[in-house]
Amino acid sequence: MKKKLGLVLMLTALSIFLAGCSEFNKPIYKDSEGFWNEYVVWPLVSLITTFKDLLGSYGFAIIAVTIIIRLVLLPLMIKQTKSSKRMQEIQPELKALKEKYKSKDAVTQQKYREEMQKIMSERKINPAAGCLPVLIQMPILFGFYHAISRMNVTYDIGKFLWFELAAPSITFAVLAGLMQFVVLRTGPAMDNPQMKVMMYIMPFMIMIFGSFLPAALALYWVIGNFISIIQNIFIYKPFKKKEVEPVKVGGKRK
Known part of the structure; x- marks a missing residue:
């Protein structure tokens, strides 16, 4: 299930990204045609230029708009992270359940799925709930990415x-990558062996992309990651010492 949802997210992200790739080097104006330009990219460009007039620089404008976007998305982000946290909390129980029903025959696997669904229902966990907010965020986040990229041509x-x-910055790229590492280290990846690989791959990728993309985009990543770190500290409480509780299997504690 997780693999299928992950694949859907990846394909959705790729389709949105590719839909606008051909536009990266084109100027953006108020009368630019197309749904993506009219209702996503240009409104974000207008917002950034408005804050530039108020704050005196595009740098501060990008910071302000990044904060506004993240505040608007905050309820969705909190819902997503709480869903991930609940899934993380039941992992020992699911692991024990998988060990209990490790036989591959159809009857045993059916019982395993039933027990797993029962645990999900009792804890009020919907695996898809954590993915929906990500899907909603993608058009906004990619739109902001396109807006900054095309502003380099127009302004x-x-x-x-x-x-x-408008030029790449190794400093911002490295800072964005390091902050992404902290985001993952303070989030669900810290106790999930499958996600720990991301702690090393994603920051490295951000450093690589950030080293040849405009510094404005790296600045967006830095501010967004800073907000994510604060969010993780409040939700996941990564610095709080955790108590190890025995796992229930079949009504008994191990």
């Missing part, structure tokens, strides 16, 4: 601190 977005926002 002179200048500098933030001493970094040219």
